[in-house]
Amino acid sequence: MSTSAQGPGGGAVATADVDRSDLEYRAWLKEAVRKVQADANRSADTHLLRFPLPEEWGIDLYLKDESTHPTGSLKHRLARSLFLYGLCNGWIRPAKPVIEASSGSTAVSEAYFAKLIGVPFIAVMPRTTSPEKCRLIEFHGGQCHFVDDSRKMYQEAASLAASTGGHYIDQFTYAERATDWRGNNNIAESIYQQLRLERYPEPAWIVATAGTGGTSATIARYVHYMQFDTRICVPDPENSCFFEGWTRNDLTATSDCGSRIEGIGRPRMEPSFVPGAIDRMMKVPDAASVAAIRALDRVSGRKAGGSTGTGLWSALKIVAEMVAGGRTGSVVTLLCDPGDRYLDKYYSDSWLDEQGLDITPYSAAIDRLLATGVWTE
Incomplete structure (x- = not known):
């Protein structure tokens, strides 16, 4: 069976059916989702x-x-939901960084989940964020990336995601839709x-x-x-x-x-x-x-x-x-x-x-x- 697709010039191009599933990626995805769900199952x-x-x-x-x-704040619930949302949408990928704009606690929790599934994590944060939160992000394997103006966190996080091929997890957009x-x-x-x-x-x-x-x-x-x-x-x-x-x-x-x-x-x-x-x-x-x-x-x-x-x-x-x-x-x-x-x-x-x-x-x-x-x- 064949299908047609639009070529670079807009004309129809005959194509064969393509199975776009990647067995190695799907195995990684299943294991990542299992680990995040298991964290919730372990938590009272x-x-x-x-x-x-x-x-x-x-x-x-x-x-x-x-x-x-486990990460000491309300944001643990949010981070778990955001990671499940990003994983199940196919946005979080093996070895690619997850990037967030955060004033601290969300980033601590997201660093925890990134480490849990084995991907890098970068937190874009105001320079005034408390040193203890920065220490906790780094303790969980995350990296702190500071900005002097908190209003520029969003653009900086999106720019980092574009330059690294990572995923800007964007709590401010997806918090209300990632949670059931x-x-x-x-x-x-x-x-x-x-x-x-x-x-x-x-x-x-x-x-x-x-x-x-x-x-x-x-x-x-x-x-x-x-x-x-x-x-x-x-x-x-x-x-x-x-x-x-x-x-x-x-x-x-x-x-x-x-x-x-x-x-x-x-x-x-x-x-x-x-x-x-x-x-x-x-x-x-x-x-x-x-x-x-x-x-x-x-x-x-x-x-x-x-x-x-x-x-x-x-x-x-x-x-x-x-x-x-x-x-x-x-x-x-x-x-x-x-x-x-x-x-x-x-x-x-x-x-x-x-x-x-x-x-x-x-x-x-x-x-x-x-x-x-x-x-x-």
Whole structure:
């Protein structure tokens, strides 16, 4: 049997049937997918921790502790999904580098999966990324490629992929489509399963910060698909355009500089951020984010990264609104990654001074809320 194809000049050229499968590549692909899926099969679910609130409020606040993943952050889920997506689409190939634009945690997790399947990995990152994240990327066999302007990460990653013949995995485009939002033990399904035996099994609010926007999209879509009444709030740090883009319904919104809260906040409206799926956004001062993670450390003995603080500040504000309105229920936010990656930043008073951040009024607001149930800023 023969077929016709277009020749270089546009004319029809007779061709024989061609089997384009490569047995060696297909064997490599099957083994790579098996290894990535086996990683998930070996992993237990992450914990749902309670943040202590006065019992008489009738409100339960939980943190989904994503720091217990093998690579220590929420981004482990995303990296696994992105690698499966890239492998099954035929984009990730043997011996060819995988390249990512990342402010840190995603790159740590992707370096882990690249090493797992035996391909090189290059992370294109802002020069201000924490040294501990850089160390972890290199620990997993990845290479750090720095840019001075975070807004140029995308172009630099695409350029590196073109020059090396590698694959730009592009978390900001593919995060929301690589994850199965209908279930399959995604983070949303996990939260609801873990709340089954709690006194308020269907949370009033889930608070999810946005870097790519993929996590908030996954949770919001799952909530709508399952017909829950839960509302989704996305807090946004300073120097990020998501809040402005959402409030103005402007998908072209931009920010002139990068976020100080690593892992969240973007200078452009990312393709994986789905504004229509969420119910509320808050703009959170960076000093408030730091105050919140220091409060978490005081009440629970757990240090977390700045993005956790952004979410916790917003969750506490929602709790205060519920107290003021005489409402009961549960609120869930995310513990995105551990604080030991940021000891020289968010836990350093000298860094706060350098950045001109005063956390005192925000720490006082949290302490006042926990003592009296009254929220003031």
